[in-house]
Amino acid sequence: MNTTLKAKKVEDLPYVKGMLKKVNLSDFSYESKAKTDEAVAKTNNGKFNNEQVANVSKNIDFRLSGLKQYINQAADNNFYLKVTADLSNDAIVQGSIKILAENLDIYVPVEKLLPKSSAEMEAEGSNDMQFVIEEQESGYSLSLCGDYNPSDARYYSSIYSTNPTDCHDHGTSCGIYQDREWWNNYAYNYYAELCHNDCADLVSQALSYGGLPEDGTWYATKYTSTRSLTWVNTGYLKNYMTGNDYWRTTTYSSATEGAVMYTASNHVVMIAQNDTITHQYNGHTNDRYRANFSDSPSFVYYKLW
Ligand SMILES: [Zn+2]
Incomplete structure (x- = not known):
């Protein structure tokens, strides 16, 4: 397949919405580093030092800058499918057709490779942002x-x-x-x-x-x-x-x-x-x-x- 994101800017991605909500930012401008820092500082009840705030902001900037490359950019998307069916008298048994998708070195039902729902992706963004915050709390460099x-x-x-x-x-x-x-x-x-x-x-x-x-x-x-x-x-x-x-x-x-x-x-x-x-x-x-x-x-x- 050749696929292109529907999102016209990174903030339209449910994952990014979840990420930004976690730090109480409703949008993100690449110019407003001060605004990001201020929002990040508040998320941890002001317990972060300047370096920790900078690290969380850097992480947000890294992810959003990375995502920007995919907006309006068609890309190849390769799937490997295996179709199986039971045979009876050389005919395919109705309802026995199964489509499996290669997932690294295992096979999974093809439905597993469909995109997750918006709500699920928003939760992923929120959880990942929470992880970044906790990583800073534990002093990760x-x-x-x-x-x-x-x-x-x-x-x-x-x-x-x-x-x-x-x-x-x-x-x-x-x-x-x-x-x-x-x-x-x-x-x-x-x-x-x-x-x-x-x-x-x-x-x-x-x-x-x-x-x-x-x-x-x-x-x-x-x-x-x-x-x-x-x-x-x-x-x-x-x-x-x-x-x-x-x-x-x-x-x-x-x-x-x-x-x-x-x-x-x-x-x-x-x-x-x-x-x-x-x-x-x-x-x-x-x-x-x-x-x-x-x-x-x-x-x-x-x-x-
Ligand atoms: Zn060989």
Whole structure:
């Protein structure tokens, strides 16, 4: 599909309405930083210091500036559907047709991928804003990944992802959808040991491109096939990133472009879009470009800012 938001400005999005209501702002002007600061300061009965107020305001500005890019912007929105039906005497049994949608590495009824109601999205915005306020109350600093540019990371994961219908190495026999000719083979030579399992490798490359600093534990040597275990192994990657406070757990609704997510089977992908209504990811194993997904209790989201 190719979809465009109905909202003509970010304040029309139910999610943003919920966010702004939480801090008693009915609208938002990019020029009125003082007004935002004043409203934020009041939300916590004046208990926030100046730095905390600035951090909450920065968070609001970050989210709304990020959303602005999606207004009046048509974008590809890819779904993978599986249709099943029972057969009787070579005929389809009426009422037995089921349409399932791929949701990362699980299948869900296709209805699960429809947008949530306005009320639900407004509640998401309100809850996420509450989370930002509580994060400041607990003294969270926003500066840990100061050099990380989520848009750059998203860009990288987008240009090296595609939507193949079979496997480059094994055709249809392995059941994996992978086209490694599309990968960044120039800078990161193919790492044969990984075979299909390139999901952490892609996410690491994108994080590095986005500005996250490599070190003696998390690294890849460019123009060779050398990668550290922490770079290519999903479990090691998660332990390293959370252990160094680069990643913080977040919600489905506040995981925006450049954030990462894990499934229950330890598959990792990068968020490509979250305009509050449409959520997409890029990934390898299976290779996926701007694939739609919905929340699941088995998914875990991490943000880097
Ligand atoms: Zn294969």
